[in-house]
Amino acid sequence: MRFGVRALYQNKWAILAFAAMLALLIVVPLSPVLDKYTMLLTFIAINAMVTLGLCLLMGYTGQVSLGQTAFYGIGAYISAILSKTYGVNPWLAMLIAAAAAGLFAYLIGFPIFRLRGNYLAMATLGLVLVVYTLFRELGSLTGGPDGMSGIPHLSIGGLHFNTPATRYFLVWSFCLAALVLSQNIIRSRTGRALRAIHGSEAAAQSVGIDLSRYKVKIFVLSAVYASIAGSLFVHTLRFVNPQPFGFLASVMIVTMAVVGGLASIWGALFGTAVVRILSNEVLLRFGSLDIIVYGLILMVVMIFVPQGLFVGLRDTFQRWRLKRARQEAPT
Amino acid sequence: MSSPILETKGLTRTFGGLTAVDGVDLSVESGRITAVIGPNGAGKTTLFNLIAGVYMPTSGDILFEGKTLGKSPPHRRAALGIARTFQNVLLFDNMTVLENVMSGQHPRSRYGFLEAALRLPKAHREEERIVLASRRFLNLVGLGMYADRNPASLPLGQQKLLTIARALATEPRLLLLDEPGAGLNALEKQGLSELIRRIQEMGITVILVEHDMDLVMGIAEWVVVLDSGQKIAEGTASQIQKDKKVIAAYLGDEEGAG
Numbered sequence: 001m002r003f004g005v006r007a008l009y010q011n012k013w014a015i016l017a018f019a020a021m022l023a024l025l026i027v028v029p030l031s032p033v034l035d036k037y038t039m040l041l042t043f044i045a046i047n048a049m050v051t052l053g054l055c056l057l058m059g060y061t062g063q064v065s066l067g068q069t070a071f072y073g074i075g076a077y078i079s080a081i082l083s084k085t086y087g088v089n090p091w092l093a094m095l096i097a098a099a100a101a102g103l104f105a106y107l108i109g110f111p112i113f114r115l116r117g118n119y120l121a122m123a124t125l126g127l128v129l130v131v132y133t134l135f136r137e138l139g140s141l142t143g144g145p146d147g148m149s150g151i152p153h154l155s156i157g158g159l160h161f162n163t164p165a166t167r168y169f170l171v172w173s174f175c176l177a178a179l180v181l182s183q184n185i186i187r188s189r190t191g192r193a194l195r196a197i198h199g200s201e202a203a204a205q206s207v208g209i210d211l212s213r214y215k216v217k218i219f220v221l222s223a224v225y226a227s228i229a230g231s232l233f234v235h236t237l238r239f240v241n242p243q244p245f246g247f248l249a250s251v252m253i254v255t256m257a258v259v260g261g262l263a264s265i266w267g268a269l270f271g272t273a274v275v276r277i278l279s280n281e282v283l284l285r286f287g288s289l290d291i292i293v294y295g296l297i298l299m300v301v302m303i304f305v306p307q308g309l310f311v312g313l314r315d316t317f318q319r320w321r322l323k324r325a326r327q328e329a330p331t
Numbered sequence: 332m333s334s335p336i337l338e339t340k341g342l343t344r345t346f347g348g349l350t351a352v353d354g355v356d357l358s359v360e361s362g363r364i365t366a367v368i369g370p371n372g373a374g375k376t377t378l379f380n381l382i383a384g385v386y387m388p389t390s391g392d393i394l395f396e397g398k399t400l401g402k403s404p405p406h407r408r409a410a411l412g413i414a415r416t417f418q419n420v421l422l423f424d425n426m427t428v429l430e431n432v433m434s435g436q437h438p439r440s441r442y443g444f445l446e447a448a449l450r451l452p453k454a455h456r457e458e459e460r461i462v463l464a465s466r467r468f469l470n471l472v473g474l475g476m477y478a479d480r481n482p483a484s485l486p487l488g489q490q491k492l493l494t495i496a497r498a499l500a501t502e503p504r505l506l507l508l509d510e511p512g513a514g515l516n517a518l519e520k521q522g523l524s525e526l527i528r529r530i531q532e533m534g535i536t537v538i539l540v541e542h543d544m545d546l547v548m549g550i551a552e553w554v555v556v557l558d559s560g561q562k563i564a565e566g567t568a569s570q571i572q573k574d575k576k577v578i579a580a581y582l583g584d585e586e587g588a589g
Contacts, residue, residue, distance in 0.1 A: 181448040181449070182448075184447055184448050184449070184450050185444060185447045185448050187447075188442070188446075188447030188454060188458065189436075189437065189440055189442060189443075189447065189454075189457065189458070189461070190443060190444050190447050191447070192426065192430060192433055192434045192437070193434070193437060195423060195425050195426055195430075195434075196423050196426070196434045196437075198423075198425055199422070199423030199424055199425050199426065200421040200422075200423060202385070202417065202421055203417065203421040203422070203423065203497075204423075204434075205385075205404070205405040205406050205409070206383065206405060206409060206414070206415050206417070206498070207409055207414075207434055207435045207437050207438070207497060207498075207500070207501050208406045208407075208409035208410045208437045208438030208501060209406055209434075209437055210404075210406045211406070217444060221444070263425065
């Protein structure tokens with residue numbers, strides 16, 4: 001009975017929260033008061049796709065990766081180079097970039113997932129350093145440290161995504177689609193296999209789960225999410241340089257995932273939003289000391305709310321609802 | 332009841348200089364409850380790990396239903412019909428009790444990332460079937476009312492039953508139970524014996540490694556005794572209890588020989 005009540009509240013309030021979020025998202029770029037946040041929210045949606053991939057990999061499957069910005073950068077640069085230098089259709093460029101990032105993740109996935117824990121973290125960190133250095137040093141292709149500008153925008157037929165509002169709706173469509181697809185995966189046979197690997201690799205194998213196959217598959221999916229986010233990023237900003245794809249950016253992605261809740265799909269969005277809003281609205285005042293503040297946030301959340309703010313808040317809210325429901329119920 | 336479901340031939344596994352399993356020939360009759368006993372360090376769990384594919388034999392061969400298992404990895408053996416539980420439980424604490432059992436249905440369902448992500452009808456149908464089957468296995472071990480709980484919140488006895496339900500959910504023909512009675516009280520052991528008999532009635536061959544002699548003598552129809560990696564005796568429970576070599580292995584050589 002108790003579980004029935006809990007499930008009911010969870011559902012009703014989850015639907016309400018989702019509807020409220022959608023309504024807010026639609027209102028922001030159209031309202032004269034809130035439209036100054038359009039750009040910030042656009043970048044939150046792009047970042048959230050990268051964070052989401054990390055949550056699937058780290059939070060659900062238990063495989064640490066500090067390398068997600070490598071795939072983010074691969075998507076960004078392949079899209080930029082193909083569409084600007086070679087005049088390829090931006091959508092096709094995005095598709096090629098995603099396929100390349102996925103293939104790259106697949107190829108390095110089998111050797112890299114022979115490693116566990118700290119060793120896996122170090123190897124994925126190495127990946128970021130290698131890719132970042134390539135972006136900076138292959139000047140004739142990537143524009144070096146100065147980057148490339150004048151990257152074309154995306155369009156469908158006569159609809160051009162060249163204003164803040166149109167880009168905002170485009171990017172959020174991708175982000176919400178990725179969130180919903182991921183939610184469906186987690187609630188399926190595949191999702192159970194991923195969570196089983198996190199729970200106990202030996203037990204997962206004993207129920208017929210092929211460890212390396214599932215680890216590599218979710219790694220590929222996270223790479224494809226990151227790559228698409230990278231493509232959207234360059235077609236939105238119409239400019240690219242190596243800076244957003246380095247080591248610090250990778251640490252930021254981990255911070256966003258941890259703050260939201262590693263094992264939580266919607267926590268990925270929530271954590272990204274919290275960290276980005278903080279960095280845009282508050283942390284600017286700290287100048288270059290902001291990285292210290294990120295470190296502090298990471299530590300405080302890990303110590304006091306290890307399941308992440310999103311999960312922490314949701315559970316607190318549910319307990320409060322249950323308590324009220326019990327008090328109101330005639331005994 | 333006559334053909335062996337599992338055979339090992341000269342099965343040997345060494346770790347560095349230590350021979351954990353040493354030339355073991357086994358023939359496990361289909362449908363018969365078989366117990367593997369022996370003092371600590373006799374190689375019982377290593378034998379299980381060899382059958383389950385966690386370790387590969389140094390030499391020798393394992394045949395399941397007449398076919399060699401070769402170097403096939405654990406997950407493929409689960410799909411072939413070999414299930415197991417672990418001495419140290421190893422439940423998935425990041426899932427509910429029911430989801431733990433549902434994960435056992437993994438090798439008996441076939442839908443992947445794409446069907447799941449897009450919620451195609453096939454995924455829906457499969458999920459409904461998996462939930463129904465898993466509830467049946469959960470009820471079989473008597474944990475139906477704890478479906479939505481976290482497994483870590485259950486007492487050890489129920490956690491062990493849950494690992495059996497998870498193993499049964501893989502729909503095996505051979506079930507390996509690694510010390511299922513350890514840490515259970517007398518009443519729970521009684522229930523465990525009944526459960527193992529019911530599993531036998533389902534047509535599943537059970538092999539158990541167990542230290543509890545009352546449990547073993549009560550349910551095992553065939554007992555294999557290992558000592559220092561070698562098979563020193565096998566037979567019915569009453570034959571084993573009278574075997575001189577077995578008594579020697581358990582009580583120490585001097586007393587046994589005298």
